[in-house]
Amino acid sequence: MMKKLLAIILVTLLSHSLVIAQGSVYKSGELIRVSETDSIQTQLMAAGQTLEIYGWLGNDLFSAAELLNIDGIISDDAILAGRRITVRGTIGDLLMGVGETIVIDGVINGDIFVAGREIRITDNARIKGNAHIAAASFLFHGGTIHGKLMASADNMDLNGAVTNKTQLFGHNFTFGSDYRAEYGTDITSDEQVYRENLGHIPNNLSITINEPSFWPIILFKVGLYLSFLITGLVLIRLFQQTSSDLYRFSTEGFFKNTGIGLLTFIVMPLAILLLSVLVLTIPLSIILTVFYGMALFVSYLLVAMILGVMSISYFQDETTTSTYYWGFALGMIVVAILVNLPFIGWFIHALLLFFGLGSLAYYIWMRRNLFIQQKSPNRNPE
Numbered sequence: 518m519m520k521k522l523l524a525i526i527l528v529t530l531l532s533h534s535l536v537i538a539q540g541s542v543y544k545s546g547e548l549i550r551v552s553e554t555d556s557i558q559t560q561l562m563a564a565g566q567t568l569e570i571y572g573w574l575g576n577d578l579f580s581a582a583e584l585l586n587i588d589g590i591i592s593d594d595a596i597l598a599g600r601r602i603t604v605r606g607t608i609g610d611l612l613m614g615v616g617e618t619i620v621i622d623g624v625i626n627g628d629i630f631v632a633g634r635e636i637r638i639t640d641n642a643r644i645k646g647n648a649h650i651a652a653a654s655f656l657f658h659g660g661t662i663h664g665k666l667m668a669s670a671d672n673m674d675l676n677g678a679v680t681n682k683t684q685l686f687g688h689n690f691t692f693g694s695d696y697r698a699e700y701g702t703d704i705t706s707d708e709q710v711y712r713e714n715l716g717h718i719p720n721n722l723s724i725t726i727n728e729p730s731f732w733p734i735i736l737f738k739v740g741l742y743l744s745f746l747i748t749g750l751v752l753i754r755l756f757q758q759t760s761s762d763l764y765r766f767s768t769e770g771f772f773k774n775t776g777i778g779l780l781t782f783i784v785m786p787l788a789i790l791l792l793s794v795l796v797l798t799i800p801l802s803i804i805l806t807v808f809y810g811m812a813l814f815v816s817y818l819l820v821a822m823i824l825g826v827m828s829i830s831y832f833q834d835e836t837t838t839s840t841y842y843w844g845f846a847l848g849m850i851v852v853a854i855l856v857n858l859p860f861i862g863w864f865i866h867a868l869l870l871f872f873g874l875g876s877l878a879y880y881i882w883m884r885r886n887l888f889i890q891q892k893s894p895n896r897n898p899e
Contacts, residue, residue: 549582551589568599570606585616587623594627602633605641621660628664636670638662638677647681659695666698692716742853749818749845760822760841766883767823767876775868778816778875785809816873821848823873 541560549565551557555572560579568582570589578591581598588606595604597614603622604612610627619631622639628646636652638644640659647664655670657677666679669686676693682700688708694717701721704710710724753760767774789809792802822841825848829840856866 553589611646640677642677657696690715692719738853742849745818745821746846746849749821749849750842752815752818753822753841753845757838757841761836763819763876763880764823764826764841766880767819767872768827771872774875774879775872776875777879778871778873781874781878782871812874812877813870816870816877817852818845818873819877820869820873821845821852823876824848824851 547566551572558575560576563580592609594611607624612629632651642660650668657675666683679698683698683702792798825844
């Protein structure tokens with residue numbers, strides 16, 4: 518619901534911006550104030566540090582400011598964005614707002630669409646239309662909503678009146694003794710909701726629990742590991758000798774290769790970031806990013822092959838070509854189990870990744886040195 522509400526707000530803002538005609542009043546500055554004796558007949562568009570409306574606006578208000586205080590009268594719509602928005606006055610029609618904290622303590626004669634970290638509706642609030650709310654925390658402390666209330670929040674404290682129906686989407690709900698919804702209250706949650714934790718149970722309360730489906734996740738992981746398996750088998754087939762060399766090289770120094778992998782994991786992103794700063798080196802940073810991603814992927818496959826071949830070699834004295842194929846398939850199963858263990862799966866995942874990345878990086882470096890020595894046989898190894 519949060520995404521839908523934000524999309525509605527953005528579309529409405531764009532729609533309004535297309536129909537803004539001449540005759541608007543534009544104000545900007547640290548403090549923008551419309552005093553009690555002031556009246557503005559046309560639309561007001563304001564941007565600044567603080568906006569205070571105590572007077573009368575005969576048309577719409579479009580404003581973005583850190584602090585917005587509406588204590589006067591806005592005859593039409595109010596489209597607001599700020600860190601803290603407080604409405605104590607009267608808005609003639611629609612209220613749309615996005616902010617960190619939004620407090621509604623006045624009269625709204627139309628619908629409201631508000632999104633923020635904390636939304637508060639106080640005892641003096643009178644909302645004549647529907648209320649659409651998306652927040653981390655929603656506090657409905659008094660006041661009356663004459664239309665429908667549709668709210669999505671992690672935490673809700675409700676103690677006001679709704680003369681229509683209430684639809685709530687979230688996890689934690691608390692109802693006060695003054696809360697009522699004449700056409701009933703519907704709660705939808707993806708977590709278990711216990712009635713004894715709801716406070717004062719309202720009349721006509723309906724609770725729907727949407728049980729999360731694990732099948733999409735399972736199917737995705739099965740498909741992912743299957744693609745890894747096919748890719749790994751193809752690479753082993755194409756690079757049989759390299760696979761054998763990598764296995765022998767990697768098993769000779771676990772801690773050394775893991776340390777090199779950790780260092781590579783840290784240094785490579787920093788190098789890519791530094792290269793992306795200059796325009797001339799941006800293509801090089803893109804190429805390096807591609808190779809780094811490929812190295813991480815191959816490292817994952819390498820670890821699976823090593824674990825599987827080591828497991829088979831424990832029961833089989835001689836390592837054959839087929840050992841690498843069956844070992845890789847077995848290793849994929851072992852890796853899938855290890856990285857999905859509760860609590861420690863992330864640590865094992867990181868450890869295996871560092872080991873595979875370090876083994877691959879060190880192997881490539883040693884092969885480079887060997888190639889240089891073969892090209893320059895008279896060169897001093899030091």
